[in-house]
Structures are given as C-alpha cells and as structure tokens.
Amino acid sequence: MAPWIYQGRTLACRVLRPSVLFPKTGHQYHRRLGTIVAKPVVSNSSDSLSFSYESGNQNMKRTSLPNFWLRDNCRCRSCVHQDTMQRNFNTFDIPKDVRPLKVETQHSGVQIRWSDNAHESFYTWEFLESYLKADRPQLEPVELEYFGADGSQYSTAWPPSVQNQDILSDETKAVGRLTDLISKFGFAFITGVPIESGEATEKLLEKIAFIRHTHYGGFYDFIPNLAMADTAYTNIALAAHTDTTYFSDPAGLQAFHLLSHSDPNAKDGTATLGGQSLLVDGFYAASLLKEEDPKAFQVLSQVRLPWHASGNEGITISPDKLYPVLEVDDRMGKMHRVRWNNDDRGVVPFDGGFSPTEWYDAARKWNSILRRNSVEYWFQLTPGSLLVFNNWRVLHGRSAFTGVRRMCGGYINRDDFISRWRNTNYHREEILRRIIG
Numbered sequence: 001m002a003p004w005i006y007q008g009r010t011l012a013c014r015v016l017r018p019s020v021l022f023p024k025t026g027h028q029y030h031r032r033l034g035t036i037v038a039k040p041v042v043s044n045s046s047d048s049l050s051f052s053y054e055s056g057n058q059n060m061k062r063t064s065l066p067n068f069w070l071r072d073n074c075r076c077r078s079c080v081h082q083d084t085m086q087r088n089f090n091t092f093d094i095p096k097d098v099r100p101l102k103v104e105t106q107h108s109g110v111q112i113r114w115s116d117n118a119h120e121s122f123y124t125w126e127f128l129e130s131y132l133k134a135d136r137p138q139l140e141p142v143e144l145e146y147f148g149a150d151g152s153q154y155s156t157a158w159p160p161s162v163q164n165q166d167i168l169s170d171e172t173k174a175v176g177r178l179t180d181l182i183s184k185f186g187f188a189f190i191t192g193v194p195i196e197s198g199e200a201t202e203k204l205l206e207k208i209a210f211i212r213h214t215h216y217g218g219f220y221d222f223i224p225n226l227a228m229a230d231t232a233y234t235n236i237a238l239a240a241h242t243d244t245t246y247f248s249d250p251a252g253l254q255a256f257h258l259l260s261h262s263d264p265n266a267k268d269g270t271a272t273l274g275g276q277s278l279l280v281d282g283f284y285a286a287s288l289l290k291e292e293d294p295k296a297f298q299v300l301s302q303v304r305l306p307w308h309a310s311g312n313e314g315i316t317i318s319p320d321k322l323y324p325v326l327e328v329d330d331r332m333g334k335m336h337r338v339r340w341n342n343d344d345r346g347v348v349p350f351d352g353g354f355s356p357t358e359w360y361d362a363a364r365k366w367n368s369i370l371r372r373n374s375v376e377y378w379f380q381l382t383p384g385s386l387l388v389f390n391n392w393r394v395l396h397g398r399s400a401f402t403g404v405r406r407m408c409g410g411y412i413n414r415d416d417f418i419s420r421w422r423n424t425n426y427h428r429e430e431i432l433r434r435i436i437g
C-alpha cells in the first residue's frame with residue numbers, strides 16, 4: 001500500500017481509505033536532528049512509523065519506530081499512573097496491528113491518533129531522536145577522575161570532602177555535592193562529624209540512603225574483638241580489597257568513621273599505633289593492567305570465580321553465580337565493577353576459559369599494580385572525618401595496629417546511592433526521561 005508522505009510545510013497524503021483522510025493543515029514543524037530535518041512518514045504498508053530526512057539518514061541508527069512499540073510507550077496521563085509513574089494499562093490489550101490514524105508534527109514533537117480507540121499520544125522529539133539515533137543518553141555518574149597516591153593534580157580540593165554543617169544546613173545541595181564527588185573520584189569525606197557516639201554518623205549515612213543490613217547488622221560500630229568471624233574484627237593488616245564480594249549485589253557504598261584509637265600499653269602517647277587506612281582506585285588499576293598486560297586484563301574479566309562468606313556460625317553466603325574480578329560494561333565500553341578480596345575468593349576453576357596458571361599469572365600482575373606506591377593512597381583516618389567510598393570501584397585496606405581502635409559506618413546499596421545522586425543533582429523530569437527510556 002503506498003505510504004502517506006508528509007511533504008513540505010503542509011500535510012499532503014494520498015487517501016488510502018475513505019475513512020481516514022489527512023486534512024490539509026497549516027504550518028507543520030520538522031525537527032532538526034543536527035543538520036537533518038526529520039519528516040515523519042506514515043507508511044501504512046508496514047507496522048512502523050518511518051522518518052525520512054532531507055539530508056539523508058546519516059547518523060541515524062534506524063529510520064522507523066514500530067507502531068506497537070510507540071503505542072506501548074505512550075506517556076500520557078491515562079497511560080502512566082500519575083502517582084506511581086508506572087504503566088497504567090495492559091500492554092497486551094493493545095491490538096497487535098495498532099496503527100496511526102493521524103500523525104501531526106509539532107514544534108516539540110509528534111502527536112499520533114491511534115487506531116486503538118482513537119487514543120492520542122504525544123512523543124517529544126528528544127524521545128524519538130534518542131531511539132532513531134540510538135544514542136540514548138544514560139544518566140550515569142559523571143566522567144570519572146582516577147586517583148592515585150597523590151591527589152595534587154585534581155580540579156577539586158584534595159581529598160574531596162563536604163562539611164557536615166553544610167549537610168545540616170542545606171541537605172539537598174550538600175548531599176548532591178557529596179554524591180557527585182563520590183561518583184567522580186570514587187570517595188569523599190564528610191568533615192566535622194560528632195564523635196561522642198556513632199549516632200551522628202548513622203544519621204549522616206541515612207541522608208544518602210538507607211543503610212543496608214547484612215549478617216554484620218546494619219550500622220556497624222566495631223573494635224578488634226572478633227565479635228564477628230572476620231579479619232576486620234582483628235588488628236592485623238588488611239590488603240586492598242572490596243567488601244561483600246560474596247553477594248550477588250555487593251555493597252555499593254561503604255563508610256568508615258574512626259571514633260577513637262588508644263593503646264594503654266603504648267610506651268609513649270605519641271607512639272604510632274598503626275591502623276593507617278588505604279584506598280586504591282580499582283578502575284585506575286584496571287586501566288593500568290589493560291594497558292600493561294591486555295591478556296591479564298582479559299583473563300581477570302573473563303574467568304568467573306566462586307566467592308563466599310562462611311566464617312560465622314550458620315552463615316554460608318555465596319552469590320547467585322560465579323563472577324570475575326573485573327566486570328566490564330561492554331555496551332558503554334567501561335569498567336562496571338571490581339570484585340577483589342583474595343581471602344574470600346573460592347577455588348579458581350579449570351573450565352573458566354583460561355587455565356588456573358593463567359589466572360594466577362594475571363592475578364599476580366593485578367596484585368602488583370594494587371600495591372604500587374603510585375597507586376596506593378595511604379592516609380590516617382581521624383575522628384570527625386567520615387569516609388564514604390564506592391565499593392564497586394575503590395578497594396580499601398589498613399595497616400596493622402595495636403590497642404583498641406573503634407570504627408563505625410555502614411553499607412549502602414549501589415542503586416539507592418545512584419538514585420540519591422540523580423535526585424540531588426538533576427531535575428526529576430530529566431531523570432525520568434532517561435531512566436525509563
């Protein structure tokens with residue numbers, strides 16, 4: 001059947017069915033997609049709405065959008081529950097052969113009347129373009145800035161931090177700054193946090209998002225007494241690692257606030273008690289590995305491993321499947337997550353695509369990068385400064401220490417953190433437009 005084609009400034013079309021006639025109308029808008037002018041072409045010969053472009057279809061991933069897909073993505077007030085933002089109709093009540101009865105281009109988008117009960121839908125040009133050009137902008141954290149031992153080269157004051165007072169006086173703005181710093185650098189401090197107890201720390205973390213409960217409880221406040229069967233509850237040195245590698249969904253954020261550290265046996269009060277803290281930018285380390293030893297990067301990103309938490313009575317946690325040390329987001333071509341705690345790692349498999357020897361060689365290289373002076377960021381936590389970091393990107397560790405060292409903090413889910421980052425840095429409409437599609 002011949003297509004109805006919109007020509008020039010007025011709608012012109014061939015009458016294909018007496019019942020459906022496009023009236024000649026006045027001025028029609030066409031959308032400039034960069035240098036391209038889009039003219040929707042309603043082709044009744046297919047099940048999609050086509051778009052033709054004056055200067056050809058370069059840059060366009062596709063030139064048509066399926067009718068059913070468009071109808072299913074109607075965002076009108078009756079199709080989207082206005083209190084919940086959920087789809088408010090049954091997709092499968094839409095007739096499979098739904099088609100446009102009328103298509104009208106406007107300055108900000110395209111209005112369609114459907115054969116489905118003459119339902120009216122409006123699609124913004126941004127929505128249509130993002131699928132025609134297939135460059136749907138993901139509302140992802142800002143461009144990362146890797147960190148190493150020395151932060152002097154950064155645009156922001158080093159180390160990245162916000163003040164507790166700022167959060168108390170203008171929460172949205174200060175939490176927006178905090179979450180943006182964590183998104184960019186992988187970590188940030190909140191300074192000026194009361195140390196009389198962990199209460200202020202807990203309340204601060206909950207201003208980011210609710211604290212995640214695990215077998216360690218929710219908000220944690222611990223000393224080296226093996227209260228839980230994990231080396232964190234001791235005074236030994238801990239090499240750089242990420243936490244909760246044994247969960248399908250490892251903790252997104254982790255926080256540490258040193259409340260106190262004393263050693264009655266210290267010969268002189270100023271003796272170094274140890275307990276220095278270590279951060280390593282795992283994405284930076286992965287970029288070095290990929291550059292210096294592409295095979296090792298390939299092995300650590302392809303060989304999937306078992307992980308476990310089995311020290312506590314009655315608790316044997318392992319993830320829903322095997323996971324590699326380095327997870328790459330192939331679609332975005334960037335690092336997605338680092339999962340590295342050699343103490344919690346299970347047995348290297350023989351059928352992971354590379355031999356265990358190849359895996360150990362790759363892991364040895366990875367381990368050597370993690371321990372490089374230029375990569376390790378050592379510092380001393382001090383009471384009043386709450387450290388919050390991205391546990392999917394940043395590894396942490398500590399030096400051995402003596403005496404009683406009291407630390408508190410909490411885990412926060414990655415998705416809840418990203419939601420808070422979005423909602424304290426972008427308008428809701430912008431966010432919805434991008435995350436719903």
Ligand SMILES: C[N+](C)(C)CCCC[C@H](N)C(=O)O
Pocket residue numbers: 216220222230232233241242243244245309341
């Ligand atoms: C003390 N705190 C609750 C933070 C964690 C203690 C356990 C940390 C361990 N690396 C793990 O991933 O399980």
Ligand SMILES: O=C(O)CCC(=O)C(=O)O
Pocket residue numbers: 232238243256277396397398407
């Ligand atoms: O005690 C510290 O500084 C870090 C403890 C640790 O690595 C952990 O709890 O995962």
